[in-house]
Amino acid sequence: GKVEKRLNEIIEEEGAVYLTLLDPEEENIEEIAEKVKDYADAIMVGGSIGVVNLDEAVKQIKKITKLPIILFPGNVDGLSKYADAVFYMSLMNSSNTYWAITAPTLGAITILKYNLEPIPMAYLCIEPAKKTAVGYVGEIREIPQNKPKIAAMYCLSAKFFGMRWAYLEAGSGAPYPVNNETISLSxxxxxxxxxxxxxxxxxxxAYEKVLAGxxxxxxxxxxxxxxxxxxxMYEAIKKAGKEKLK
Ligand code: 1GP
Structure with missing residues (x-):
């Protein structure tokens, strides 16, 4: 697909991409889009706790920028035909098969009909995600940070399943991010x-996370x-990207 190809080109040329996540419920969405449009490589739109104005939000962002919009659905209602692509994600470490496979399956035909580019991704919730919204909604079996091998095993499994992306998620608003060991081993x-x-x-x-991998x-x-x-943020990510490419 076009969007994934573009992201891969940027990773190859600049060492890392910067994705900014916009909550469709956010009141200042236009103001934020206006600011991020010159720095982000793509805009993700979504969240774990319900979406009401998704179509409107995507249309508003589209008016401001031509950056690709990638949906980051929290459930089957997180799809909009006005977006360009969707992270087609399995929350692999959920204790409930709904989040791992049923929700993406229920969304598949909508994705086809909306002509959205699916980007296959393993969504892995790492400590301290259990304390955040995705941990509660996604009924996760939290992956501990002191066992980097567990996250890495999931990433390998994702690869064997044919997924080309894995998202190491500490949860929105997490008190601390995923550690460097987990990133580098994954x-x-x-x-x-x-x-x-x-x-x-x-x-x-952000800089050290890019250098970690x-x-x-x-x-x-x-x-x-x-x-x-x-x-x-943009400058730190691109600086680390360049150093990684050396
Ligand atoms: C949430 O990882 C994203 O899915 C972003 O988290 O809001 O903490 O930046 P923050």
């Missing part, structure tokens, strides 16, 4: 694209609170 063992998000609020943290960094909350932070 990347080393699987070789697939590793997305890291949840609790990343400082450029120097992250191919993509996601920030959400930070930009809701301070849209201007996007520039510093």
């Amino acid at each position: 990347k080393k063992l699987s070789g697939i694209n590793i997305i890291v998000g949840g609790g990343i609020r400082k450029p120097e943290i 992250a191919d993509a960094i996601v920030t959400g909350n930070l930009l809701e609170e301070n849209p201007n932070a996007v520039e510093m």
